[in-house]
Amino acid sequence: MGKFLKYGAFLVLVLILALLVIPLLISLDDYKEDIEAKIKSETGRDLIIKDTITFSILPAPKIVLSDIELSGLPDEQKLPILKVGKAKATLAILPLFTGTFVISEIMLENPKIHIEKQNNSKGLQTLKTDNNGKNSATNNPTPLQIPKLPFSIKRLVIENGQIIYVQNNEKIAFENINLIIKNLLGQGPMEFTINSKIFEENILLNGSINANQPLMPIMAEGKIKGEKATLAGEFSLDDLSFAGNIKYQGNAKHLSDLFPMIPIGLQREFDLTTRITADKENILLSDLNFSMGKILAKGEGGYKFKGGVPTLNLNIVPGNIIAKVTNDQALKGYKINIKTQGLKPLLEELQINSSDVPLLLSNNISLGASVTYSKNTVDVQNISLLLGEANLNGNVTINWQPKLNLSYNLETNKGSTLMKLLGINSPIGISGVKIKGQSSEEAKIWQTDTLLTLSGIDTHIVGKVDTASSYKPYLTITANGQNLGNSLKQLLNQKEASAALGAFSLSHTISGQMPVLEIILNKSDVTINKNKTSLNGKANIDLTNKPKIIFDLVTSEINLNDSSNQGNTSNKGNVSPATQKSGSPWSKEKIDLSFLNAFDGTFTISVPKLTKAPLNIDSMKSKLQLASGKLNLEFLSGRIYGGSIEAHGHVIAKTGEILLNTELKEAKLKDVVPNYKEIKITEGNFNFSSKLQSLGTSEHQYINNLSGNINLVGTEGKINGVNLQKVLDALDKMNDLSSIINLLDTSFAGGQTAFNNLEANVIIKQGIGTLTHFKLDATAVTVGAEGKVDLPKYYLDVNSTVKVDRQKLPPFNVHLYGPLDNIQRKVDAKALKQYLVENVLTKVIDKIQGGKGGAGDILKNIIGGSSQQAAPSPTDNPDNNNGTENLIKKGLGNLFK
Template sequence: MKKLLYIVAGVVAALVLAVVVFTAVFDPNDYKDEISGAVKDATGRDLVIAGDIGWNLFPNFGLGLADVTFSNPAGFAEPIMASLKKLDVSVALLPLIGGNLEVSHIAVDELSVKLTTLPDGTDNLADLTSASSADKPVETQPADSSSSKGSLASVKLGAIAITNISLAVDNQQTMSQQQVTLNYFKLNQFVPGERSEAALMAEVKSDDTDISIAIESAITIAEAFDLIELHELALQADIKGPSIPNGELNKKISGHGLIDLAGPSVDLKDIQIEVGSLTGSGWFKFQQQAVPDIQMALAFDTLNVDEFTPVSNGESPEEAKKTPGDPDAEPDLSALKSVNFDGDLSFNKVLVAGLTVTNVKLHANLKDGVLDANPIHLDLYDGTADARAVLNAQQPVGSYRSEFKLNSVQALPLLTDLAELTMVSGNANFDMDIRGTGLSTNKLKTASTGNGNFAFKDGALEGVNIAQMIRSAKAMLKGEKASEEVKKTDFSALTGSFSLAKGVVNNPDLKLASPLLRVDGKGDMDVVASTLDYAASVEMVATSKGQGGSESDDLAGLTVPLKVSGPLDDLDYGIDMSAALKGEYEEKLEQEKEKGLKKLSDKLGGFLGGNKDDKN
């Protein structure tokens, strides 16, 4: 046994002595010029090693490199394309005897690379890629059992520290610039089958947007190098820029899961998400294939859409209206064909443009360029809304169809919060089916087709009192003045159907019923101009006492034409009272005419000396 120990000790001593002699005799700095010359011959570029190439002997064998630069090709203003401040690599010697590679540490500091594209499209990588493709391909022999005899039994990496790495992209053709900085990447060890601690911090600057990312995670890499287990993933991202709501947005994501390198695929569980004030949880799966596949289920608390709406870069609403986008421009939907997706989203509450909805649930499926959102459900204003929307991006110009239904929704607060309209109140039920081809602003307004129906119960037309308008018009014809009343027309039911074509909504069968009056109407709404043109017939079926009138002001039996027109937010109501009362006043005129003729006859008879009692 002692002899074996002596032999091993002797081999180790000889190996250490050989390394010492080798490093003492061989100075890599003597070969700087040869290394630079070889790079020059291969690439036409200058590689300059200004610092020393040094050996590290204790406690591990290693190599250090410092102050290295690599030049740009001719024609570029900046002389340097890449530079490296420091590189250190250390390897444990003794494990190599058994075929085990143990790298005690790797350190890289201040590596800088700048990729430049000139206005003519030439970039500073073109000559390198063309040179590599021109090289003769290396012929490889089929692997056999003998080739594996020289392979390493195991690989272990110690601490890895990569700091201050920067990549700058300057595209002078598109006038865009990006800067990616890896502040640090740290790994305490890389040992397959054992837990490692990793941390990363990076920054991305693109035009006027800055993104900083920090990641910490405990990981285990399988011995077969085919699986990475994420034990405690924590990611934080801060986004800043004038186009970001409030100038800044913070994101935090945590969870655990698996990364299958053979798939490759990602499976994350128990995800916790914080984006601004939005918080949620769920799971996420990603499978890389010909068309990447994503599956997920996320549940959130309260979403304030305004918080995530981009700011207007200082433009006032009036200025924004002066410079609208192209109303005929079709959106680019090609991204919908680049991924398949199936997932569920839910929100306890959503706030958008003054509208408040709760219990929001959405299932969406995207496959082969067809996005099908079904079902869509939400609770709002004492009722519910259910919908389905399909967007087809398989053709160059996208098409869509949607089904939408409101059930027992309070109309007045909904319209007020949604569009600041106070047109109608009551319990609303609404069905609509709409479809079209083309998603430009003009196509959506003019090329959509569809139909639907509506029914309001126990409500009122807000802003107009039809009965009072009729009383006022009648009083004016009599030279009288009617009293002012609340501008509201109560009803027990308001129903109708509609169709949409060529930018016009047509309603042929409006019916309003109340204890006081009945209304039958028809008309059009111009979607493009947001105007209404409506004609209705109002029949008074009872005394007006029930809505501000008096018994002596009985309008029962009177039928009045009603005209409603103008912008939706400022409608004009017109009563044609002369037409309504024409028959009544014609009869009175005839009566007055007969009375006048009789008086004239009596006067003429007296003048001629006759007597109205004479029979002759």
């Protein structure tokens, strides 16, 4: 017995050594060519085994192949379709004793599958066997058949695998694939577990497939980001179809990755269920249900592989949203239609702050468009977007190969309304807007060539914006129009257009690097009263924090005179008072100064000559400083009529306060076209100063709150609207009393008076100007005045006293009153009349008593009567002297009534 055990143990040891040594003595490399040829004949692909083939018997039979590659077909791709770092196959020993061949495990380490679809590829190629029993590649797929093999595989293991799918230079990678399949090609259901990574997210998938039935039951459960999806159904091998159900349970916080409008902080569970039916041509979804809190969506949809056309019919509450995607046979694409009574309830349920666009969300929205997709292009045509009263129509085309390119042709009927609905308060009024052109992006550099049309202005934008590291624009913007006055009327919502502003062309470039930009204005001009004015300037804009602008503008000569009205100035005085319009013109419309808070800046403007009759300003320069909502006019200077003018002041947005100080020194007015009906200084040497301030929110309030003072000193000048020389000439002659009295009225209704000195001082409080001092010295005439100018009521009330240095004549008064655009005059000359009666009467009586001239001739000269008029004879009254005196007094008394 001992010897048996001894020899038995020795035989076992020899057998074990043989099993260990025999694999070392036998090389399988001789079979490489046979294996490669067999794979070639079966698949049409080349198999390359770069390393040696090894096998071992203990502890279980195992074959190991290293560094394996399986090539793609010649017309498919150049890279290998499969690369495996190491492949191991282990046989089960016990089943061999029963005559059954079972592979207990196949393990693939670091396998890499590379699938690439070329642009000219018509589809994935499959294999079929021809009549000679050989396999060949074809584009006509045959029904899938799982081969019946004389062995089974208990377990397939893949470690650290990778699948890369490339189409049109776009790559999708499945990485870190770890797969375990139990009962592969065996009897009963096949179980699988996949642990992989896609789009930087870990995915765990478990399930089972029973491939031994015509309708293969499939059950799978997947988990990603803690969310779970389940799939249960049946797969048919006959027609490659699937029918089943999908259920997905997730959290809204993960939807923000796909839908940026959903708040990242929203934590709410949702459920998605649907019935799915798929075959080689379509995927159909029915009984589609989505629920998340109060948000419910029901509908159906589908996708057709041929043409890539989706369909969808979805109803969403709250908001009564109806979304439809249907097939468009005419365009070989699909139509999109979305309607809603308002998005506000939906966004509130999603906890999205809708305060920025309240008008948009509370209005009806309707969107319709036709979409086609081909290769790398999406074409959106017949866009019809209706938001409240605003609409947007047009076409957009997007092409992303070889670079992203956008083409657009859009227009809206109400630009400002559309912007307001989107939460943008436009500082200007925009009605119809058209935008047409194209923009492209390559290597994060955007190129654009766009034409923007609004309010009669065509704006052409050409250039590029580099977005690689930061925004670096270089754009040339040219704006043209035929009537700047009409354009500004529309943009600024003015009631009337300026007739002076005509055709214009503005060209400027924008360059720099965000947030600092430089704008250069050149080759620009604007037509003012048929005179072309050129504009040149430079602006620097810093958007680091609060926008800051530094702007320097230089113009050519500006002529504000309307050539069509030149020479007609004097005719203005011929307008009768009955046709003139009176009343307060001050508007109560709100003046919004809030735009002064939007940015800070420094602005300088230089104008070589500014002409506006009767003013001519040379070398005008100004500088304004804006900071924290306060606009300071640091200085305004220039030369006017040989003198100098300076001004400074400020405007404060918060309070509406306005302050303006002005000073004019040694100005010499001359050659001013006179308007003889209007009281106005036309010539002379003058010094002028004013200090005015006010506050309010409308023109009406500014006038009511106006306060300050005005001072004027002039010498050797002329004043229109009054002619005192006629009065002096008549008083010197004193031959025709009626003409003297008439001249007192007419001399303050027009004409011109030369003066030696003029002084005036006005103090303004609450919009009412009080004339505290007025003195005009003319030849033998002195005029003084006092009174008020009520600007809020647009009314004048001034009393003036005229003193004439002739034969101790008493002064007479002139009352100026009425609306500022229809001033009335009333002459009060009672004292002068009495003086004339008393003094002229004495001379007349002396002449009569002295026998110098007949009484009729003397009276004719006094009252200006006709030489044919009968005069009473001195002989008619016995008391000749007293009768003549009484008669003259009676006639003069009637004259001066």
